Amino acid sequence: MDQQQRTHKRHVPTALGHDHPGGVDATHAHAHADVWLSDVSAGYGERVALEHVTLAVEPGSLLAVVGPNGAGKSTMLKLMAGLLTPWTGRIEILGQPAGREARRVAYVPQAEMVDWAFPVTVEDVVMMGRFPRLGPIRRPGADDRRAVQSALVQVGMARHLRTQVGRLSGGQRRRVFLARALAAEPDLFLLDEPVTGIDPTTQELLMDLLEDQAKRGKTVVATTHDLACAAARFHQVLAVNRTVVAYGPSNLVLDADVLARAYGGHLLVLDGRTVVLDDAHHHDEAAPGERHFHDHDGSR
Amino acid sequence: MDLLLEPLALSFFVRALIASALVGVVCAVVGTYVVLRGVAFIGDAIAHAGFPGVVVAYLLGLPFYLGAAVAAVGTALAIGFVTRRAAIRQDTVIGVLFAGTFAFGVFLFSGISGYVADLFSFLFGNILAIGAEDLVALVVLGLGVLVAVAILWKELLYATFDPLGAAASGIRVDRLEYLFLALVALTIVVSIQAVGIILVVAMLVTPAATAQLLTARFTRLMLVAALVGISSSIAGLYLSYWLDVASGATIVLVQTALFILALALGPRGLLGRRRGHAEDADDQLMGMPAA
Numbered sequence: 001m002d003q004q005q006r007t008h009k010r011h012v013p014t015a016l017g018h019d020h021p022g023g024v025d026a027t028h029a030h031a032h033a034d035v036w037l038s039d040v041s042a043g044y045g046e047r048v049a050l051e052h053v054t055l056a057v058e059p060g061s062l063l064a065v066v067g068p069n070g071a072g073k074s075t076m077l078k079l080m081a082g083l084l085t086p087w088t089g090r091i092e093i094l095g096q097p098a099g100r101e102a103r104r105v106a107y108v109p110q111a112e113m114v115d116w117a118f119p120v121t122v123e124d125v126v127m128m129g130r131f132p133r134l135g136p137i138r139r140p141g142a143d144d145r146r147a148v149q150s151a152l153v154q155v156g157m158a159r160h161l162r163t164q165v166g167r168l169s170g171g172q173r174r175r176v177f178l179a180r181a182l183a184a185e186p187d188l189f190l191l192d193e194p195v196t197g198i199d200p201t202t203q204e205l206l207m208d209l210l211e212d213q214a215k216r217g218k219t220v221v222a223t224t225h226d227l228a229c230a231a232a233r234f235h236q237v238l239a240v241n242r243t244v245v246a247y248g249p250s251n252l253v254l255d256a257d258v259l260a261r262a263y264g265g266h267l268l269v270l271d272g273r274t275v276v277l278d279d280a281h282h283h284d285e286a287a288p289g290e291r292h293f294h295d296h297d298g299s300r
Numbered sequence: 301m302d303l304l305l306e307p308l309a310l311s312f313f314v315r316a317l318i319a320s321a322l323v324g325v326v327c328a329v330v331g332t333y334v335v336l337r338g339v340a341f342i343g344d345a346i347a348h349a350g351f352p353g354v355v356v357a358y359l360l361g362l363p364f365y366l367g368a369a370v371a372a373v374g375t376a377l378a379i380g381f382v383t384r385r386a387a388i389r390q391d392t393v394i395g396v397l398f399a400g401t402f403a404f405g406v407f408l409f410s411g412i413s414g415y416v417a418d419l420f421s422f423l424f425g426n427i428l429a430i431g432a433e434d435l436v437a438l439v440v441l442g443l444g445v446l447v448a449v450a451i452l453w454k455e456l457l458y459a460t461f462d463p464l465g466a467a468a469s470g471i472r473v474d475r476l477e478y479l480f481l482a483l484v485a486l487t488i489v490v491s492i493q494a495v496g497i498i499l500v501v502a503m504l505v506t507p508a509a510t511a512q513l514l515t516a517r518f519t520r521l522m523l524v525a526a527l528v529g530i531s532s533s534i535a536g537l538y539l540s541y542w543l544d545v546a547s548g549a550t551i552v553l554v555q556t557a558l559f560i561l562a563l564a565l566g567p568r569g570l571l572g573r574r575r576g577h578a579e580d581a582d583d584q585l586m587g588m589p590a591a
Contacts, residue, residue, distance in 0.1 A: 045387075078464075081464075081467075081468035082467075082468060083464055083467055083468055099470075102468060102469055102470030103469065103470045105468055106468075106469065107464065107465055109462060109464045109465055113462070113464060114461070114462055118336065118460075118461050119512065119515065119516045119517055119518050119521050120457075120461060120517070121517055124457075124518055125461070128454075128457070128458045128461070128465070129469075131455065131458050131469070131471070132469040132470045132471060134454065136451050136452055136454070136455060137450075137451050162517075164516040164517070166516075180465075184469065190468065
């Protein structure tokens, strides 16, 4: 996709205030959207995770997906990444059915999904971002090493090239995984809880880098628990709770009324600051054998 | 020196040396992924599943490798398919197939009278008896497995470390899974003549497990595993020749000894961990598992 088309922005259709989130003008946004879902329902085994999701995300968006535990945030990301096939509805990513343009998509899983004792160094992990474009047989070349080096410089991890990933702190691991995504040079970033459980410095750095990518016309979608971060650093917010509760500019979506709908009343508004109280019942339960795709939303 | 050169005058010893060295390398390379995926149990199951194939080939007068390959690859793909589609845990499926296929082999074999010696060689290997034709089949299959890993090592590594990230970036993780199981099956087929059905899991797991205690970097790990594999095959074969004992068991014992040595003295072993504080952050030979 050429840069001209990427920077051409249209009004983002939002579901704000609608009773039917599916009623947005999604078909018209379709041609220009990097992420487009039309009446999508999906789940694991018998369990519904998301239903009737209709959504269009424009190129250059910096979108936070928020919602309580088990609301379907990670499921939303997996649908966009083509990791989960929807039961019903249609999904188009970068203008093609989900999964077709996979080499232009970088997906970063939650930290808990990875075996950190694995014998790979920081350099090895970031180089994995280059594997899909290399294809089988070909070994990484000078271009790939340059891309890896540049990505590691951006996240401030260049000095740790040869360190085994298990010896990094939580924040450093997130930096390395973002570097892997940057090294892939994708048009769409899908990040599952990229700023959860990390220090403020790392959070600022990661958000600066993502904002920079969005400015260049790349699309960034990230799930988060951190409503303050969503409000301060993301441009758009998608509030979900089994379906789309609200979608629009972050300052509009993150008001108490909308959040109350997303979080089902588990909200505490203190002097203008919103505190979310998590309910144990919202922790989703995956059936045995589905642990791989379990929404690990973490707990507070 | 004569002690090393003297057996090389015997053509059966040379054939056995080539075969066991190649088996050592192939098992170590594929075994690196087996260990990192934590699927040693699958290897053991596939090995036992090869048994009925060997017996059927024997009964029908077909090449031994053909029967073993069909049975082992078939079981490997069945394990992959059933665990993907059915709501049963993988270890349960493997437990059922493991015992069931092996029992079928014993059932068939028990119909043949007076072949206990052959049964023993299937179960524990007899590399010194390998014929020229079998050696050719072994070399072709073994090199084939190595070529497949050389082509797909990056994709296998990515899919093993982060299956979700790999799948999202366009790597066909599901197809790779089947291919990997087929490679494990072929590796086992190649190894049956050398170490037999019962001991093959050691050939797969021990070199990579030893290497894990010595290095925390993937490419080095595979290299060290291959070195452990080939050196224990050669040392084990000579030892078994000098001592006039079973070669397969001797090779496995040499591997086990190297593993115990690495466990005791390696930088990531029992003693190494205590010295862990003095490590240089960039020295990948030292490393502690994640907390």
